[in-house]
Amino acid sequence: MRYKVAFDKYVAEHGYTNVAALVAFSGVITDLDSGVEKGTETSLDPGLKGRGLREAFNTEEYQVMLAANKFQTGFDQPLLVAMYVDKKLSGVAAVQTLSRLNRKAKGKDKTYVLDFANSAEEIVEAFEPYYEATTLADVTDPNIVHETAAKLDAAAIYREIDGLVAGFLGRKLRWQ
Known part of the structure; x- marks a missing residue:
């Protein structure tokens, strides 16, 4: 004070x-x-x-x-x-x-x-x-990112997000 x-x-x-x-x-x-x-x-x-x-x-x-x-x-x-x-x-x-x-x-x-x-x-x-230096116990699998992207693509989650955004913004967006 x-x-x-x-x-x-x-x-x-x-x-x-x-x-x-x-x-x-x-x-x-x-x-x-x-x-x-x-x-x-x-x-x-x-x-x-x-x-x-x-x-x-x-x-x-x-x-x-x-x-x-x-x-x-x-x-x-x-x-x-x-x-x-x-x-x-x-x-x-x-x-x-x-x-x-x-x-x-x-x-x-x-x-x-x-x-x-x-x-x-x-x-x-x-x-x-x-x-300090950090070490990893196991090598990271570089395909994890691609596998996750494939799962998201299959679930069509991007369309759901676009629909939510379009509704929120009050306009239609097209999935490409």
């Missing part, structure tokens, strides 16, 4: 009218230094307008999310380009947290991590188990 208060103050002092931050955390917090007593992430931001953080962050209203032990896994937001880390990360938690940045998005060609708590060696060590 203190980051959010400081961020908002900085933005206001510098006249940035097109920058807004969400704060993400679990549970209820009391931080008298920030003037917050029993606050939740949704009660502290009237701009959410009843939306969840994921939904609100996917709009142009918010460009920054300040997160505390939240969204380390399962947060799939391709527009994320930067992460500032101020806590120790190790093992799978480091991999999952930093991997929030590895989604493709139009115009996104770089990502940035500013880490105040971990050394480069610690992060490399966390990722190493996932970059």
Whole structure:
């Protein structure tokens, strides 16, 4: 919460009218230094307008999310380009947290991590188990793809899909 208060103050002092931050955390917090007593992430931001953080962050209203032990896994937001880390990360938690940045998005060609708590060696060590060589016990049969395609052709599943799409779009499509 203190980051959010400081961020908002900085933005206001510098006249940035097109920058807004969400704060993400679990549970209820009391931080008298920030003037917050029993606050939740949704009660502290009237701009959410009843939306969840994921939904609100996917709009142009918010460009920054300040997160505390939240969204380390399962947060799939391709527009994320930067992460500032101020806590120790190790093992799978480091991999999952930093991997929030590895989604493709139009115009996104770089990502940035500013880490105040971990050394480069610690992060490399966390990722190493996932970059070891992998071997297969059995050779894959290259005909599996062709056999599956033949089964789908025989079941005429493509016609069913075309019919569903045509009905959904309100127009007729021809099977070729």
